[in-house]
Amino acid sequence: MGSVTGSVDLAGCEWLQYDYGAARMARGRPGLFTMWRYRELLPIPDGPVRYPVPIGGTPLLHAPALRQTLGTPYLWIKDETRNPSASNKDRATALVIEDGLRRGVETITTASTGNAAVATAFGAAAAGMRAVIFVSTDCLPEKLALMTQAGAWVFQVREGYAAAVDLSRAAARTFGWLDRNTGANPFTIEAKKTVAFEVWEQLGRRLPDVMIVPVGDGPTLVALDKGFTELVSCGLTTRQPRLIGVQAERCQPLVRAWLDEPTRPAELDPTATIADGIAVLRPAIGDAVLEVVRRDGGAMVSVTDDALLSAVATLAGRAGVGAEPAGAAALAGLEKAIEHDLINRTETIVLLVTGREVKAGQATYDPSRVTVVETLDEVERALTF
Amino acid sequence: MGSVTGSVDLAGCEWLQYDYGAARMARGRPGLFTMWRYRELLPIPDGPVRYPVPIGGTPLLHAPALRQTLGTPYLWIKDETRNPSASNKDRATALVIEDGLRRGVETITTASTGNAAVATAFGAAAAGMRAVIFVSTDCLPEKLALMTQAGAWVFQVREGYAAAVDLSRAAARTFGWLDRNTGANPFTIEAKKTVAFEVWEQLGRRLPDVMIVPVGDGPTLVALDKGFTELVSCGLTTRQPRLIGVQAERCQPLVRAWLDEPTRPAELDPTATIADGIAVLRPAIGDAVLEVVRRDGGAMVSVTDDALLSAVATLAGRAGVGAEPAGAAALAGLEKAIEHDLINRTETIVLLVTGREVKAGQATYDPSRVTVVETLDEVERALTF
Known part of the structure; x- marks a missing residue:
């Protein structure tokens, strides 16, 4: 039983006692296993x-x-x-952002309706970077809530997902943003x-x-x-x-x-x-x-x-x-x-x-971060305000 | 750039190439950092x-x-x-179950409306153990869905949470189950x-x-x-x-x-x-x-x-x-x-x-695993069928 020697009572709560000593503590540094190993x-x-x-x-x-x-x-x-x-989307997000942090790029964009958008929003937040997500106007409010909760800017595109991808990629080219679109970035x-x-x-x-x-x-x-x-x-x-x-x-x-x-x-x-x-x-x-x-x-x-x-x-x-x-x-x-x-x-x-669904803390999204757009000009104007 | 040497095209997809060799691979075993370290x-x-x-x-x-x-x-x-x-509830669940696996106990019980119940249901499933959860009848269907999805048996108690705790603890004593109730098990x-x-x-x-x-x-x-x-x-x-x-x-x-x-x-x-x-x-x-x-x-x-x-x-x-x-x-x-x-x-x-909310794959629970009970006899009968 490890080195248990007995137990004492703490305000009604049973505390096991051990044969204490520095040798009882784990030795060496705890291992850290991440994808940067490779x-x-x-x-x-x-x-x-x-x-x-x-x-x-x-x-x-x-x-x-x-x-x-x-x-x-x-x-x-x-x-x-x-x-x-x-989800496994975090790996791709992390490498694209790591590259951006080293090159001083401050915005990452992707089109997605699901885990890639959530991974991008949360990953950018962790790195202090801006995330700009393009979705179709039929994207579910609870998905939008997860994105805006992490501070992402979301643009809805009426013409659907393929148009959202086009606009996201055009924005990346025009504004010099990181392009995390699937199939676009070899990273x-x-x-x-x-x-x-x-x-x-x-x-x-x-x-x-x-x-x-x-x-x-x-x-x-x-x-x-x-x-x-x-x-x-x-x-x-x-x-x-x-x-x-x-x-x-x-x-x-x-x-x-x-x-x-x-x-x-x-x-x-x-x-x-x-x-x-x-x-x-x-x-x-x-x-x-x-x-x-x-x-x-x-x-x-x-x-x-x-x-x-x-x-x-x-x-x-x-x-x-x-x-x-x-x-x-x-x-x-x-x-x-x-x-x-x-x-x-x-x-x-x-x-x-590959993934599980997570919940936003709230069911509704922040409307000040969600805009319907058709053109890059509209994207730029919305982000300037 | 790591050891990147260039790139090739694979069916329209850009593949980066490296200066390959056995020395490029990570050395030693990847670290594993878990609470068993202690x-x-x-x-x-x-x-x-x-x-x-x-x-x-x-x-x-x-x-x-x-x-x-x-x-x-x-x-x-x-x-x-x-x-x-x-959530952090997984730690307690794992230690209680580890103890049970060593002693040949095949059922774990707890009363909970939230993360402890979910951790118990999923932890028991991983270990091939039976989880029996006691909740108040006002427990949300989406929480029940998470528990039954992981195969837990759920008993609803009309008298509320405190009565659910009493019944769970009595069941543990009577049937020799693992008692994972908060404050009950020093583990x-x-x-x-x-x-x-x-x-x-x-x-x-x-x-x-x-x-x-x-x-x-x-x-x-x-x-x-x-x-x-x-x-x-x-x-x-x-x-x-x-x-x-x-x-x-x-x-x-x-x-x-x-x-x-x-x-x-x-x-x-x-x-x-x-x-x-x-x-x-x-x-x-x-x-x-x-x-x-x-x-x-x-x-x-x-x-x-x-x-x-x-x-x-x-x-x-x-x-x-x-x-x-x-x-x-x-x-x-x-x-x-x-x-x-x-x-x-x-x-x-x-x-x-301490935790985030996860979603069940479905919104509804399996009614065959959820029963309203008042006594231990009813619990025993429901589990026999």
Whole structure:
């Protein structure tokens, strides 16, 4: 029992007592495990890291109860919900901001309706930087509340998400802001590849056989491939794990392309699935996804909303991991992949759980920070006031 | 720029290239920083830790932008929202369950309406243990959804929270379950004291001058005192930091007792504040709180709901830390304490941010796991089916 010697009473409260002494305290410095551990393979110069919040170094869980339930004795969960804004988007945000802090850029922009926007708003706040987020006018008020709570400036674009991306990228070019848009900044992939390095190290410098990953725009999966490729380039391993990408049945452009089958309209409706985080009609780097999945001997699978909800419940109930539906897609994809003989239950399998939803302290957003715009001029005017 | 040598194109996606080689990879094992680091001062026997999720080792943030805003150059945030269920309750849950896993106990129970219940449900799920939670019938459906999502069994008690505690404790005694009720199990304080050890190590084996802490039932603050006391007992330091406890103005029994002033009914209404996590009418270990605050030269302060909301926004907007109102109480308390000359801005100050709200994947709970009960017999019958 450690070195317990007995107990005393403190105002009605039982205090255990130990055989005290300096030798009882942990020795050495506590370890710090963050993605900056891999900085020789990241595009940042020497010198201290300026980003003020630890990012990455998320747990690789052995999930004993889930292993038993699924009959998968070598299953692991890479739990990216343990990042500061509860998703893997924090990695990309941190690297883009680190670069900006070193170059003296004071504003970061992105278009997003979900976790990337929240990660950008919170990450910029931590770094004392300004975040300018572009969203569609149909973005949910509770999402806006999270963004404005962190002090972000939000611009709503009536023409929808694609127009929001265009305006965000134009603003970055015109005003010299950091561009964190998915697929636009190679740093987002550089940051996310560190997940591959971590998994390899956490398995004792060994690779899994297969890794299963939710796919929306594509950078998360493509970045994993890049990380594993670089382990080969470094001479640290000779093969790469298979990557299996997962999309929602109602919005599965890359699964249909993978199968080389025609796509019905009901399979291309981003608003028809609960997996909003991966519901992307025209994936920003879809071609790269297909190429790396093919190269790695992997596959693309689609899953129903029911399977996603069931995966959310199973992750919570058998692994104690809280995930949003898109974040739990890897588990739903595992079951589909086993059904289709794409995976053998006794392989070493890693599920990437990408995110969970967090709540804003309040339900409403700060209207003084949210403006409907059509042009860059309007953006500039709104920010000047 | 790390060792970047150029870039190549992958299906329209820019891939940076590096001067690859085994020497580019991080060396040594990545550090793992969890509360088990302090196991010689925890009541668990030798042998491997069985609890399957890393707990503790949360960041101590230097929050540069917040320091600047507040004019507090040596301010730190101990960010307990980085625990798996996003609150410091995970520490107590993990230690209680670790003890149960070693003794072969398969059920854990607690009464709670908030973070402790969520931490217990998710922690038990991770460990493959059964969680039985007792709540008042007025517990919010979204909280129930989080508990049942993680597979917990929930019993609603019409007579309210105090009756729920009584029933949970009686069930633990009668059925031999683990009792995780606040103030009932000394292990909850043992687990939470590790926050003091971590802060001391993270400051380079030095103590802060003052630490500010939300206070509901009291264990979080009392446990910090115990941790700092044990550093003295171990001969590692000679003094203790002042502890300042924070309660909500509308429910501040311990602040009134501290000031030795009569309490008006409007100051004792747990339903009248947004800080539900610390709104406790009869704190379980209130006497211990008052004793340790006095001994450490600290104080108790109350804060308004407006101040709590403002603290939530400031933590998000200036530190990138998402907190629920009760979780942000330390920041609101800091401002009050500075006003009242309880703290000097140039002291080394640590704010304990205790939790943030997470969302269930769905808004509704599983009704098959929620039962209204009055007696232990009913509990037993419901669990047999």
